[in-house]
Amino acid sequence: MAEPLKHLIGPNTARDTAEAVARASETFDRAAFLADILPVIDDLELMQRGQCIADALHRHLPDDFEQAASILHSCLPGPEQGGLSGWALLSFNQYIAAHGRRDLVTSLGLLKALTPHFTGEFGIRPFIAEEQDRALAIIAGWANDPNHHVRRLASEGTRPRLPWAMRLPRLVREPSPILPILEALIDDPEDYVRRSVANSLNDIAKDHPDLVADFVERHRAGASKDRLWLLKHASRTLIKKGHAKALANFGFEPLSDVTVTLALANDRVSFPGELGFEVRLRNNGIEVRTVLVDYAIHHQKKDGSLSPKVFKGKSLMIRPGESLAFAKRHTLRPITTRVYHPGVHRLEVMLNGVVQAGADFELTALQTPMTGSGATIETR
CATH class of the missing domain: 1.25.40.290 (ARM repeat domains)
Known part of the structure; x- marks a missing residue:
């Protein structure tokens, strides 16, 4: 130590x-x-x-x-x-x-x-x-x-x-x-x-x-x-x-010809746990596109409202007619800077800073409130 x-x-x-x-x-x-x-x-x-x-x-x-x-x-x-x-x-x-x-x-x-x-x-x-x-x-x-x-x-x-x-x-x-x-x-x-x-x-x-x-x-x-x-x-x-x-x-212009499909691997996550998801992109246009893919987790607050936190994804070049896919696992675990609350959360995928797809998932508490490193998941 x-x-x-x-x-x-x-x-x-x-x-x-x-x-x-x-x-x-x-x-x-x-x-x-x-x-x-x-x-x-x-x-x-x-x-x-x-x-x-x-x-x-x-x-x-x-x-x-x-x-x-x-x-x-x-x-x-x-x-x-x-x-x-x-x-x-x-x-x-x-x-x-x-x-x-x-x-x-x-x-x-x-x-x-x-x-x-x-x-x-x-x-x-x-x-x-x-x-x-x-x-x-x-x-x-x-x-x-x-x-x-x-x-x-x-x-x-x-x-x-x-x-x-x-x-x-x-x-x-x-x-x-x-x-x-x-x-x-x-x-x-x-x-x-x-x-x-x-x-x-x-x-x-x-x-x-x-x-x-x-x-x-x-x-x-x-x-x-x-x-x-x-x-x-x-x-x-x-x-x-x-x-x-x-x-x-940095070349990340608004996109109108790239489509996004988001699929969750699981729509319920027991805390602590992982949210798995897959993002599929397709360039329907006639030009090569530079795409910055980020995602946001909208964490539920104590009052039931949602508070977003953006996480960096990756930068991609997509040729005309090309389709790309990548999988991601987002870990939800005790940290000192956040109190987690059970309930419906939301995942959103952004292309060049603009939200293009989203899906809800439920965060469930363990039978015993989880604590660690000053972080908790509170039951209501």
């Missing part, structure tokens, strides 16, 4: 931090620092452990932030000596975010320096939230940095909806200020950076679908293979939702 994530930070992390800071500052009280941390850290979760060390840093570093930042900078790995890296630097992020607000330039400079050794994407967000224009003016310059970790920080740290991090409401409402950063990185030589750009665009698409579809259309002309992958990955939410322009950007 894998160890809990909280063990990524622990007593040894505190000791390593104390040693590094003591080497950088003659006035640092190593023993008092550890006395604040070691009696309590084992009882805390991951982020709380980082915050515990950050709070101790605040108590034992100079009150002047620039002096404290200089000490922390000296704790980072250098060309001739080792230093702190990895999860040990989470507390640095938390310290900077909490206590560097009045020193934007110094704070962002320190986060830029530490990001090659961990990441600064969580630490920079409070600065963007409070001083968006000034912060983005600095961060935009990182798109040309020779270090790919710094370039990624420019895209990942400015994501409007970065998972596990504070949301940036102004950029959720109006993302145009970060589009120049994403454009500057769209052909970055590192996949690590390009993937971040795609994820940021996908974030934006959740609130501004047409803006992202237009962005993709503008940047498809003359695109390399890597850029095409980025643009398609950025469009994944829009494609799943059947956004017409997003589909058209």
Whole structure:
């Protein structure tokens, strides 16, 4: 069994931090620092452990932030000596975010320096939230940095909806200020950076679908293979939702000459279980058609209404007069993000984002309510 994530930070992390800071500052009280941390850290979760060390840093570093930042900078790995890296630097992020607000330039400079050794994407967000224009003016310059970790920080740290991090409401409402950063990185030589750009665009698409579809259309002309992958990955939410322009950007035009037949292998599923089905396609037209086949399961909610979840299928080329068929088994099992309810559910098949066929099936509960990993199937 894998160890809990909280063990990524622990007593040894505190000791390593104390040693590094003591080497950088003659006035640092190593023993008092550890006395604040070691009696309590084992009882805390991951982020709380980082915050515990950050709070101790605040108590034992100079009150002047620039002096404290200089000490922390000296704790980072250098060309001739080792230093702190990895999860040990989470507390640095938390310290900077909490206590560097009045020193934007110094704070962002320190986060830029530490990001090659961990990441600064969580630490920079409070600065963007409070001083968006000034912060983005600095961060935009990182798109040309020779270090790919710094370039990624420019895209990942400015994501409007970065998972596990504070949301940036102004950029959720109006993302145009970060589009120049994403454009500057769209052909970055590192996949690590390009993937971040795609994820940021996908974030934006959740609130501004047409803006992202237009962005993709503008940047498809003359695109390399890597850029095409980025643009398609950025469009994944829009494609799943059947956004017409997003589909058209990748050749998935509305279809009128392809017919669909859907057949269920079983119309009753005992939870947990599998729904088997077969999809048959036929091109009745005179041209080759590119077809994106997705499907949606409409899960029954507690109040009896249905809530759809789209699942990726496959992309196919169908010649004139050709028929194709493929089978699929969809597993219904306990997961942490959904409560299942017995009753009538629905399967729908979509071609190029448009529903073309559907069938109902019944999900039945076991005699004993099923639980696992925080998921349940409830009886009524």
